[in-house]
Amino acid sequence: MRVRPISPERLVTELTDRVLAAADLAADRPPSGPGPAADRSPSRLRVAVDGPPAADPDRLADALVDPLRAAGRPVLRIRAEDFLRPASVRYELGRTNPDAYYEGWTDEAGLRREVLDPAGPGGSGRVLPSLWDAATDRASRAPYLDLPAGAVLLVSGALLLGGGLPFDLAVHLALSPAALARRTDPRLRWTLPAFQRYAEEVDPASFADVVVRVDDPRRPALVEPS
Secondary structure (H helix, E strand, C coil): CEEEECCHHHHHHHHHHHHHHHHHHHHHCCCCCCCCHHHCCCCCEEEEEECCHHHCHHHHHHHHHHHHHHCCCCEEEEEHHHHECCHHHHCCCCCCCHHHHHHHCECHHHHHHHHHHHHCCCCCCEECCCCEECCCCEECCCCCEECCCCCEEEEEECCCCCCCCCCCEEEEEECCHHHHHHHCCHHHHHHHHHHHHHHHHHCHHHCCCEEEECCCCCCCEEEECC
């Protein structure tokens, strides 16, 4: 394993190149699923940008949008926080229960049903950009969107990997325990045991396609096979 320091700007450039290469490979996959081959486009790419709030995965995913569009790829941004379960479910064991946060805050079934499966091989391409408005604790009532062939779907958030969600490319933003504790908002420190469980039980850094160390966001580093 080799850890290569990289500037934030160069990181976005290299990740863009990696996503474009993966999208080209996805376009070459044979179609799968029922129906005529012409209706079974395999060319959409589902990308996870996974990391705790302290790593700001939303910001990195946002930074990829314009370069990918400039390269000719339609892009749809999805935030996992728009697929939370209702407050009555999230807070059943209290508002600051790390096990509930780890196991059940995100509506993974809804994210898969409304976004990832339709965007995948054999899917309709008709996706829902948000399911739940956590601020109002009501359905977002967002309209469905048609994701064209060749599009890139960027999904950002925490605890996205290891639960069987069907991503084609996974980027994991990793922090050391000390950096995670230091950079986590004091109001969210109760979530730290959840991320410890995630590191121990899932170990996303061991299988993600791209691992970026972000102990210092000004000086990220790519973890590469030796």
